Amino acid sequence: MDFTGPVGGQQGEGTPGRPQEGLPQPPDSSALMQECLQQFRVTGAQLQKIQASLLASMEQALRGQASPAPAVRMLPTYVGSIPHGTEQGDFLVLELGAKGASLRVLWVTLTGINGHRVEPRSQEFVIPQEVMLGAGQQLFDFAAHCLAEFLDGHPVSRQALQLGFSFSFPCHQTGLDRSTLISWTKGFRCSGVEGQDVVQLLRDAIRRQGAHSIDVVAVVNDTVGTMMGCEPGLRPCEVGLVVDTGTNACYMEEARHVAALDNDRGRVCVSVEWGSFGDSGALGPVLTTFDHSLDHESLNPGAQRFEKMIGGLYLGELVRLVLVHLARRGVLFGGRTSPALLSRGSILLEHVAEMEDPSAGVARVHAILQDLGLSPDTSDAELVQLVCAAVCTRAAQLCAAALASVLARLQRSREHQALQVAVATGGQVFEQHPRFCRILRETVMLLAPECDVSFVPSVDGGGRGVAMVTAVAARLASHRRLLEETLAPFRLSHEQLAAVQALMREAMAKGLRGEASSLRMLPTYVRATPDGSERGDFLALDLGGTNFRVLLVRVATGGVQITSQVYSIPECVAQGSGQQLFDHIVDCIVDFQQKQGLSGQSLPLGFTFSFPCRQLGLDQGILLNWTKGFNASGCEGQDVVCLLRGAIRRRQAVELNVVAIVNDTVGTMMSCGYEDPRCEIGLIVGTGTNACYMEELRNVAGVAGDSGHMCINMEWGAFGDDGSLDMLSTCFDASVDQASINPGKQRFEKMISGMYLGEIVRRILLHLTSLGVLFRGQQIQRLQTRDIFKTKFLSEIESDSLALRQVRAILEDLGLPLTSDDALMVLEVCQAVSQRAARLCGAGVAAVAEKMRENRGLEELTVSVGVDGTLYKLHPHFSSLVAATVRELAPRCVVTFLQSEDGSGKGAALVTAVACRLAQKTRV
Ligand code: BG6
Ligand code: GLC
Ligand code: GLC
Secondary structure (H helix, E strand, C coil): CCCCCCCCCCCCCCCCCCCCCCCCCCCCHHHHHHHHHHHCCCCHHHHHHHHHHHHHHHHHHHCCCCCCCCCCCCEECCCCCCCCCCCEEEEEEEEECCCCCEEEEEEEEEECCCCCECCCEEEEEECCHHHHCCEHHHHHHHHHHHHHHHHHHCCCCCCCEEEEEEECCCEEEEECCEEEECCCCCCCCCECCCCCEHHHHHHHHHHHHCCCCEEEEEEECHHHHHHHCCCCCCCCEEEEEEECCCEEEEEEEEHHHCCCCCCCCCEEEEECCHHHCCCHHHHHHHCCHHHHHHHHHCCCCCCCCCHHHHCHHHHHHHHHHHHHHHHHCCCCHHHCCCHHHHCCCCCCHHHHHHHHCCCCHHHHHHHHHHHCCCCCCHHHHHHHHHHHHHHHHHHHHHHHHHHHHHHHHHHHHHCCCCEEEEEEEECHHHHHCCCHHHHHHHHHHHHCCCEEEEEEECCHHHHHHHHHHHHHHHHHHHHHHHHHHHHHHHCCCHHHHHHHHHHHHHHHHHHHHCCCCCCCCEECCCCCCCCCCCCEEEEEEEECCCCEEEEEEEEECCEEEEEEEEECCCHHHHCCEHHHHHHHHHHHHHHHHHHHCCCCCCCEEEEEECCCEEEEECCEEEECCCCCCCCCECCCCCEHHHHHHHHHHHCCCCCCEEEEEECHHHHHHHHHHCCCCCEEEEEEECCCEEEEEEEEHHHCCCCCCCCCEEEEECCHHHCCCCCCCHHHCCHHHHHHHHHCCCCCCCCCHHHHCHHHHHHHHHHHHHHHHHCCCCHHHCCCHHHHCCCCCCHHHHHHHCCCCCCHHHHHHHHHHCCCCCCHHHHHHHHHHHHHHHHHHHHHHHHHHHHHHHHHHHHCCCCCEEEEEEEECHHHHHCCCHHHHHHHHHHHHCCCEEEEEEECCCHHHHHHHHHHHHHHHHHHHHHC
16 A cells, blocks of 8 residues: 555655655654554543444434434344353354454354353365455355365264354345345455345355255354353343454344334344444544545445454554554654555554564564564664554444443343443454453443443354354254144145035035035025015024124115124023023013013014024024034924024013024125125125025925025035045144034034134144244143134234234233244244135135036126125135135136125025015015
8 A cells, every 4th residue: 555644745755665865854753653643542522422423323223214324234133032052963154254364164063051062173264365356156166165175174974064154244134044245344345245145145155066965054243153152151141242354243132122123022133233333423533544544445445434443454554554654754663664564454463463462572573573674673663562552442442432332222222220241252353452352341331330241252253153043043944844844734726726616516516416415505495685675674683603693673765774782692501402592592582672672562583593404494494403612402403493482482471473594694695685686695704604605496406496596505614524625634623623512524614714713723833832843842831721712813913914023912912922933933823724714715605606607607707795704804814815716716707795794684684574575475
């Protein structure tokens, strides 16, 4: 470098070796010396200003606000906890960027026992200058070559090699093994790497090299390796500080303060990247002309201004620039320079460190200066020592100011008055410089007196910490594989869904013909949807969903008006005796009538009864079997209308005129049909699932008549009860089925409806826990309880507006203590289960729509589906996934979904109204 002097105006002087006699001797060399050293003095006030400004810059970056001046970056690292010391295994570590022009390969063994260390094996490789400045591919090929050479030369195990990549440059990480280089620092400038994922580049190079199979599991900054490798001690080690060729720190921040993260629970390690701090307001007064010259001549002018005052790559160079200046001013070396002194990079950190080392003595200073082609006298050696001390003292003080701002940040985020923390330190400046750490410590004590800080030198130069992170990453990767394997059977392909659709078509046809089929295809005696001319007041009952309701439905010219009340059906009643159940129902009706002032009136009543019934007419329905957790004795095989009338008789005081019994699918279709005449399909996805649709009467065996339509209650919940869906059934479905009150029954329903999805999820969570994938493998008592995981949690958890933190809160309310990783996995389990349900449901609707299209001989069918049910309505994605699946499987049907707003009770009243209208007509 052709240094032109700190005060300028002497361009062109000082060609290497040129005799210096002509130079004017300074009047007072001691004053010049003082003036020069003075530039490196930083006052306490200046340090405080830097500390404050850096803290402000850190907090601004945490909030995600861009700053106009290049400031600190605050990069989240995906390391979420400090090590617990139980990590174990053998790991390969590759270090690039920490030790300047050299690259290190280590073999680290973690024993899993606190305090028990195995010395790592390591090998260092010098990176040729042309590689540091060449093409990116060349650099990564070089790294892969070093790995191979290391493995060939060391007797280490060759199986399943897992590598941690310590890459010490500013990177945007998007995962533990994904990291995009923002910009090179510290003398590296390889083309084609900035903006690329460095893990991928390394993987590609390893593949090209081909000699070993190595899995790159994690990428970490050197500061993180330093912090993570710190032996667990009395106080938590939550800061990693590196002063190597460059300088930087990381610390554990509260995740909720990091705007760039979706997760705000727990902590995350943030790499400050303070090397880029360059706030001109704060740094301006302490920047010397030597700093400006150094920056100007560097590979990255204008960047990393703070680092260039502290990092080991620059300290020797700063000393050299000062020495050249002083020599030229005649203060040193009798006014002579040498070619070596004038060439960039000739004074290294190790020289500076040695010259300052009191144990090495002045003789060592002489020797070093002589090696530079200089002839120092005794006073020269002492002055040079002063220069070195000035440069390094400033570096340590600036570093202390930066560390003090990290400590202040840590204190603020923890809301602690007094902070006790261990700082892991690493890097060659700490290792080589005799006074750096002491000055740093003393200055930190002055700047952050309220913090009680202990400094802990890093282990194995951070290699152990990298291995720790790699161990964690490897564990997470294997967990992900297990999760994927577990969920794979829930992810249905197009072919599988098309097969379900075809099977359903077949079962529908058989059911309609009265042949053995898992689809009963029950005629409902509803032949027409409402025509709008229905009038009158009706009572309706609605039994079989989440709520039991009694309703008063007024059908008038202006529309339908509904008054209703929800009553509970205690589980003991739902599963007690039939008589008890129907008496309870009548009690509710009587209560409702009294409240509505209807006592004594005998209004026509429509009964939504959402269970499979063989109907012989509108007002006759024989319960075939209970479903959905009902199991009242003495009802199966009985006419439900008779059971209700029996209870009415027993209650004497009331008179009720039961006109129609209606399945909820039919009620929903009728209710939506009142608004849209194209509504010819009814679909329920709630506690249970089922569908009905308008079939050609000629296709319905057992009902007289060949023309017109009849609504068919498919009872598709039972689809697959003949084993036809066994190929899709997972072990979780089998166990939910086995534990239910109707094993072997309602197999399709048990894969789709709200009564079962939460339970499927719970069983998957138990399985994943037993594999150690969730909850650190600890079985949680709450999760052992059946039905603890409600299907409404799926809807809540999968809601897009929720951040992962809310997912965690929901699950924690349930008594499940989980980490962010756990929360993410639970979310994925919920998604897999609900997506399968929605896709299966879509395959069913596609089968129905296609059948209707073919029945009617249409090229294209336009039809609406009236839908109800808590799962369908509350789940954020269910409805759109059903619609998408229908489009995929029935491309010739244009299917619109209408959500029923008023429940099936309104439909039951409308069925009753139609029946009354038709009855009146026949009487007239
Ligand atoms: C409503 C009906 O329309 O939907 C109920 O009124 C029906 O009778 C219900 O069973 C289905 O939803 P869920 O979620 O309550 O089972
Ligand atoms: C540079 C890098 C940073 C690294 C530091 C210490 O500042 O940008 O990532 O931590 O050097 O090696
Ligand atoms: C169950 C019932 C069925 C009802 C469905 C939706 O499958 O058997 O009749 O329609 O649940 O509630």
